[in-house]
Amino acid sequence: MKSLKTITTLLRKDLLLEIRQQYSFYGVLLYVISTIFVLYLAMGRPANDVWNGLFWMIQLFVCVNAVAKSFLQESKGRLLYFYSIAGPVDFILSKLLFNALLMLVMSMMSLLLFVVLMGNPLKQPLQFIGLATLGGVSLSVVFTFLAAIASKAQQQAALMAILGFPIIIPQLLLLMKIATIAFSSVIQAGLGQMVLLLIGLDAMVIVLAIILFPFLWKD
């Protein structure tokens, strides 16, 4: 019960900071808009599979930027303060939740921009929205944990990308494979299994983050 309260307090603090400073939110938003605009200028209206591939690659880069900003912005002194008032598990959970929320908003924004600028090839938009939600959360979970590791090392932002790209490939492959269903009107076999696998992967990363973060915490 107490940890739930701590988590919500930490989450509210992150949200409040976001609303008051508006630095990282609009920064990432500008990043999303300008990248997709450049893509539009370069590609026009691409074919379905290119559209799909580009969408997920943009998600990946947006996620690296969004999560890096929200985790690495904490100064050493402030982290020390959090350590004294909250447990490690509460802290990482609040960060996971916050980044998932941030990434959710960003996924929806980029999906909207993609549809407006680069055409709408989606035959089953609702399923794709659901998948974009799931994908955004999956990406944010992995990168939050990696940001926690990278924040202890030097050259944090660059290191996060180096660590993250090999690890994220299985999830991205799964997401792209599942996403192809939204472009045709027939349902593929074996779909539920892949979605379950994706959710299982997310659950595994969250559990690992909860188990391993306390070791990173003590410094």
Add this chain to the structure above:
Amino acid sequence: MIRKSWWKILTVLLLAYTFIAGFLIKVPRVGNLYGSIRNFFFHVPMWFGMMVLFLVSVIYAIKYLRNPTIDSDIYSREYAKAGILFGVLGLVTGSLWANYTWGEAWSNDPKQLLAAIALLIYAAYFILRNSVPDIDKRAKLGAVYNVFAFAMLFPTLWIIPRMVESLHPGGQGVEGNPGMGGGKDLDATMRMVFWPAVIGWTLLGVWISTLRIRFEQLKEKQPVNG
């Protein structure tokens, strides 16, 4: 003397047996494999060896997290290094094999791709270690990442390859175990060489690791720049 080094003698004997018998026994003719099926005694044991070495590495990583000692860190690091070596050899022997049976060394088969990804994930382990100057912090971050990397082996090597179509045996819609030649069971003559080969190669990996560990421990004991 013999009590401590019996397993090294066993390694040499098993590998000598693998090379002699592996090239000389009568192998079954399966599909389009013909004689190239002998590569089975070299390609597949590499992956067995890699899994065992990574498993030992992660055990020492967990040991380090529970009780931080410099020895656990050295063990964890060196076993991971040997594991990567075996993984790379597995890819190379696989590519050689693929060159003659599938027509090209690299055909973007899901198992090739995911094995390469798994090795990249482990390569990032060493990048992470090198980017941390402080020794204790490096060991701790390394141990945390090692556990994570080992967990990532399951989706990349064990789960996803079985769900998609593959040129390898054991993909979607194909009977059998990916490591065991595809059929329900391995041919009896093949088995006679295969299992000794697995044990031999794995022991060789352990041997390489222990040599590296002793070297690193000696380096650790030397005074700085000594």
